[in-house]
Amino acid sequence: MRNRLEANGPTSVATITALCIALNVALGTIVYLIKLPVYLDAVGTIAAAVLVGSTRTKGFLLSSIVGSISFILSVMAFNPVLFFFIPTQIAIAAFSSYVIRPLLRSYVLDGLLTSRRGALVLGLGVVLGIVAAVVSAPFIAYQFGGITGSGASLVVALLLKSGSTLFQSSCLRVDFGAGRQDFAAYTRSCSGKGYAAAH
């Protein structure tokens, strides 16, 4: 996979990067369309961080591009507030490139998901969720007060109404779940015979 991507040069990198952006926006659009209180708009960013680029830093740069362009396009497509969550995507890209990539790249490439790997994936997903929450919470809390018109806003409203503080509510909105679900979704898509056969 790596050799093939490197050998094809900028064409394949540009194509894969564009596909990862499309993946981000596709899942984001669907979740936004049916107003689910979860986020799946970082799957492409994680995929780019793990798969694209010969080094971690290149992976980080490319996945940051994926995350940033995804959210710029999402602003044009469906959600006008996503522009301010580009730093969250960059944080996810950094975590995925520098922490997840070295731990899981070989696992992802051989396409097998054992119970030990599953536990590692879940653990990393939880940590990724925390990273995403910590980075997005200040933006959500102080820019929008936690309510951005998405399904997750209802959770924040409920928490605010129950007496939680703004920052607590913003942290507790489904960002924890978001990271986990993004990462779990990505890992599911990479595991199994289909992925192994294709690569």
Add this chain to the structure above:
Amino acid sequence: MHPFARLALAVSSSALFFKHDLIHLALSLPIIFGAYLFTGKARLLLMCMKMVAPVLVISAIVWFVVYLDFRTLDFGGAWLRTFDRTSHFVELARTVEFTSVIFLLLRGIPDGEILPTLRRMGATHFLATVFANAEAQVSTISDSALQSYTALRAQGIMSPTWLSKCKNLGRIIAVTWTASLNVADARRETKWRRNGFYSHQTANLERAAVSTNRWETSVALVAALFFIVTNVAGLEIVENVLGSL
């Protein structure tokens, strides 16, 4: 519209965040409407309003409910707090104003001109290529997502309940993905070793002309100027004029 005018409008619209005041927010609104209407993008304005209106309405309702004290049922107080000049809802409205300008600048680019326009706006070739390719795919995906949702509802597979939507999330994703992405093309491009795909785009880029309309460029520059005047440079002037009225 000349790429420089797009860039100028994008940069100047960030002035919206310089002043946290309801008056300046309200003053920026006619500038945005004017920019849309005078550049002949009325349909784009409608599309933008259809996109942002639900966000604003839902947020207003949710904030109203949050501020409403259910013991006293003080509707007036909740209303005032929701639309207070320092409220979070007003912050959201400012964000929406800013993004509606970005929407005009990016969605207003004519078909097939995204790549050269972005290049002339200063983006690198790689960034412009990725953005243009992704934008083409994303437009297809957005349409496909709506169609998939409608198709699953029409076939009775998915009901309008939230639980049903959750249960059928996988189906919606699968149908959207299958319907929208031409995977075969992407794979062919990926496997096309040392192909002319990238260089072809480079060659075309050098020849590609960006359609620049003088009227649109003038409108964009005037709007950019107004943004700066109302939000940064002439705050006192605006306030004095408003005060004298």
